[in-house]
Amino acid sequence: MNPRHLAITMGDPAGIGPEIIAKACQKLKARIDAGDLRLLIIGSGPALERARTQLDELIEIPTVSEEEEWPDLGFLQAGPEGEPIEPGRLSADGGRLAFLAVERGVRLATTGRVGGIVTAPLNKEALNNAGYHYPGHTEMLAELTGVREPVMMLAHGNMRVSHVSTHIALENVAKRLTPERLRRVIALTDQALRRLGLSRARIAVAALNPHGGEGGLFGRQDIDVSEPTIRQAVADGLDVVGPVAGDTVFVKLRAGQYDAVIAMYHDQGHIPIKLLGFEVNQATGRWDYLSGVNVTLGLPIIRTSVDHGTAFDIAGKGIASERSLIEAIDYAEQLARIRPTARGLTR
Numbered sequence: 001m002n003p004r005h006l007a008i009t010m011g012d013p014a015g016i017g018p019e020i021i022a023k024a025c026q027k028l029k030a031r032i033d034a035g036d037l038r039l040l041i042i043g044s045g046p047a048l049e050r051a052r053t054q055l056d057e058l059i060e061i062p063t064v065s066e067e068e069e070w071p072d073l074g075f076l077q078a079g080p081e082g083e084p085i086e087p088g089r090l091s092a093d094g095g096r097l098a099f100l101a102v103e104r105g106v107r108l109a110t111t112g113r114v115g116g117i118v119t120a121p122l123n124k125e126a127l128n129n130a131g132y133h134y135p136g137h138t139e140m141l142a143e144l145t146g147v148r149e150p151v152m153m154l155a156h157g158n159m160r161v162s163h164v165s166t167h168i169a170l171e172n173v174a175k176r177l178t179p180e181r182l183r184r185v186i187a188l189t190d191q192a193l194r195r196l197g198l199s200r201a202r203i204a205v206a207a208l209n210p211h212g213g214e215g216g217l218f219g220r221q222d223i224d225v226s227e228p229t230i231r232q233a234v235a236d237g238l239d240v241v242g243p244v245a246g247d248t249v250f251v252k253l254r255a256g257q258y259d260a261v262i263a264m265y266h267d268q269g270h271i272p273i274k275l276l277g278f279e280v281n282q283a284t285g286r287w288d289y290l291s292g293v294n295v296t297l298g299l300p301i302i303r304t305s306v307d308h309g310t311a312f313d314i315a316g317k318g319i320a321s322e323r324s325l326i327e328a329i330d331y332a333e334q335l336a337r338i339r340p341t342a343r344g345l346t347r
Contacts, residue, residue, distance in 0.1 A: 003038060004115035005070060006332050007108055008325075009101040010043025010078070012094040012127075013085045015310025016320035017120030018043065018051035023322035024329065025073060026059045032073050037333070040064075040114060041075045042101040047085060048075060054318045066108075078104055087316025095126030102137070106144045109301035115336040116302025118328045121310045135167040138296055141303055149181065151188045151297040153260075154273045154307060155331065159253055160260040161269040162189040162297065173265040177208060177221050182229045182262070188297040189260050190238050195335050204258040205230055205242030206249045206268060273307070293328045295335070302335045304328040 008024075011017035021041055031037040041048060041061060052058060064074040079100035082093035105117040119137055127134060134140040142150045153162040162185050165176040186203060193201030205226055209219040216223060222243040233240045244252070246264075250272040253261045263269030273292055292307035306324040314320055 003036070003333070003336070005038040005040040005074075005113070006329060006336070007105040007114040007117045008039055008041045008329070009105045009117060009119045010041065010047065010098070011101070011120035011122040012098045012310050013044035013047035014087055014089055014091060014094040014126070014315060015121055015123060015312055016315050017122075017310065018047040019054065019315070019318065019320045020306070020322040020325045021120060022048065022051040022055055022059065022061075023320075024325045025061060026055055026057065027322060027326060028329070029059060035072060037329075038070075038072045039074075039329075040070055040108075041073075042105050043075075043078050043120075044081065044085065044097050045075065045077050046081065050087075050316075066104075066113075076104070088312040088314075090123060090126050090129075090312065092126060092129040092131075095123065095128070095130035095132065098122040098127060099130060099132045099140070102140060103144060106141065106301065109303075110145065116304070116332045118325070118332050119303065119305040120325065121306055121308060123310045123312070137294075137303075137305060138166065141296055141299060145299050145301060147299055149184055150299055151185050153189065153192060153295045153297055154269060154292060155295060156273050156276055156292040156307070158256060158259075159250070159273055159276060160189075160193070161250075161253075161273055162192075162260060162262050163266065163269045164262065164264050166266045168265075170265065174208065174219070174221055177225050177264060179225055179229045182226060183233065184298070185262050186229070186233050186238065186240055189262060192295065192297050192335070193259050195337075197334075198259055200239055202257070202259045203238070203240045203262060204244045204249050204253065204260075205240065205262045206246045206264055207243035208246075208264040210247075211245050212243045292324055293331045295331060302332055304332040304335070 061075045064070050078097050085094050108114045109117050138150050138152050151162055152166050164185055165173050190201050207222045212222045213219045226243045230240050230242050249261050294305040294307050296303040306328055
């Protein structure tokens with residue numbers, strides 16, 4: 001039986017989303033033709049057509065309606081087009097179409113029409129200019145699905161990092177670290193790792209304070225919140241250690257001592273993943289591509305994403321890399337194979 005479609009939301013049509021989608025479809029054509037992969041692109045038709053015509057070999061992506069039976073590769077218009085959208089130029093219409101694509105993808109996933117959604121990047125300024133006041137995809141998805149406590153996990157190779165907090169000021173991070181929040185992040189990370197094929201996931205919790213607080217000299221959050229929460233998780237049968245000092249925990253993760261790390265805040269978790277994920281061209285001093293995936297845990301649907309932005313500076317030039325998008329599609333496929341049940345996981 002063919003797998004259900006994955007919905008690929010275009011993100012901001014003025015960014016590199018249309019280009020990397022067209023390139024990914026071209027690269028994945030053999031799998032699509034074999035029926036092993038089914039994709040439904042949701043976004044702006046003119047933007048996708050512009051990107052599609054940049055390819056040396058044009059791949060056919062027929063336009064479909066929501067009501068019909070879809071081919072293995074199809075395109076669904078997110079909403080009405082406004083003024084023409086130019087690559088690299090910020091506009092409220094770009095933000096509007098980015099939101100409508102995600103909204104439609106979530107609805108299709110919630111009703112079971114698609115097996116999950118994979119999101120291309122949106123621009124937060126354009127999104128807010130269009131009247132959608134979200135700091136990012138994660139918060140938007142939480143509201144659209146009625147979830148209060150989603151968790152962001154970044155992945156690059158064997159580097160997997162979940163976050164206790166993300167888009168908040170550093171001065172508020174300590175307040176966000178509560179036993180309930182840390183326990184939820186641990187549980188969702190463990191579940192995600194087992195869905196990715198790890199029967200017993202080894203998780204390390206990063207310390208919030210330097211050196212874990214040095215016995216309270218630099219703060220007591222690691223002692224008063226993290227340590228007892230970790231002990232309870234271990235008592236419940238999970239393989240969790242910590243708090244591990246933030247300046248060494250990611251080296252140990254890269255060495256394979258853990259399967260995932262739980263970071264306390266945005267930059268603590270993002271910097272090591274992006275440092276390894278960016279492929280830098282030493283001759284030009286620019287990065288050629290970024291490898292990595294963003295997975296939102298705790299939603300009633302599967303959602304993965306590229307781990308980069310809209311890259312307005314190179315949009316429309318035909319040089320954007322589809323690598324992160326293909327990795328996000330692969331992650332979504334893998335997560336969709338195994339579903340959580342009341343008693344654990346099932347295929």
